[in-house]
Amino acid sequence: MEVLETITREKECIRCGATFTATMEKLALLGWPERPSEFKRRKEHCPDCKQKLRDEMAEKSKNAVLGWTDFDAVKEHFKENPPQKGDPLIIASFQYHTNEYLRVYVEVPEHTRQKRIIVNRGSTYGGSSFYRSGQSTYHPKGQTRLLPDHPVMSELFKAFGGRLSLTDDALAAVSRGEGIESFEKDRLGVVSLKKPKP
Numbered sequence: 001m002e003v004l005e006t007i008t009r010e011k012e013c014i015r016c017g018a019t020f021t022a023t024m025e026k027l028a029l030l031g032w033p034e035r036p037s038e039f040k041r042r043k044e045h046c047p048d049c050k051q052k053l054r055d056e057m058a059e060k061s062k063n064a065v066l067g068w069t070d071f072d073a074v075k076e077h078f079k080e081n082p083p084q085k086g087d088p089l090i091i092a093s094f095q096y097h098t099n100e101y102l103r104v105y106v107e108v109p110e111h112t113r114q115k116r117i118i119v120n121r122g123s124t125y126g127g128s129s130f131y132r133s134g135q136s137t138y139h140p141k142g143q144t145r146l147l148p149d150h151p152v153m154s155e156l157f158k159a160f161g162g163r164l165s166l167t168d169d170a171l172a173a174v175s176r177g178e179g180i181e182s183f184e185k186d187r188l189g190v191v192s193l194k195k196p197k198p
């Protein structure tokens with residue numbers, strides 16, 4: 001789209017403090033994305049920090065699904081490791097920006113021709129029936145997924161119980177494969193990283 005006008009402004013990054021030139025373009029048909037006075041006044045991140053923030057967000061969501069960013073990868077995993085009745089799996093729910101994990105066990109490994117996986121209990125939102133991609137049968141686009149077991153999560157369930165909420169830092173430690181001694185659970189049932197003793 002044609003750029004009709006460009007304004008620039010020297011700004012100081014709100015994260016790293018570096019000085020950088022912010023630009024805003026006025027596009028044909030669309031106009032300014034925001035009022036020029038607002039653009040000049042608004043503090044923002046430098047391009048490097050913007051990229052870092054995007055990377056951090058991607059890392060966070062990858063950790064939250066225990067590395068299973070791809071539904072097809074889950075499907076492939078269950079193809080190579082067909083779940084058996086009684087096998088432990090994990091339901092992950094991300095309602096309202098929380099990271100909740102429920103220890104479940106396979107009840108019916110291959111339900112109907114779709115080979116859906118039925119587990120012994122469901123999450124509040126997603127139910128207990130899942131496609132082999134881990135998507136919830138009743139809410140395939142919902143924020144609830146069935147995931148393969150994970151060695152660190154398995155230890156956490158054993159130590160802290162079958163329904164856990166994890167902080168972003170704790171999830172990063174899970175993905176690094178840290179041992180149970182790195183984690184603690186507070187009175188609200190949230191698992192976080194153990195704070196170093198003063």
Ligand SMILES: [Zn+2]
Nearest residue numbers: 013016046049
């Ligand atoms: Zn910066």
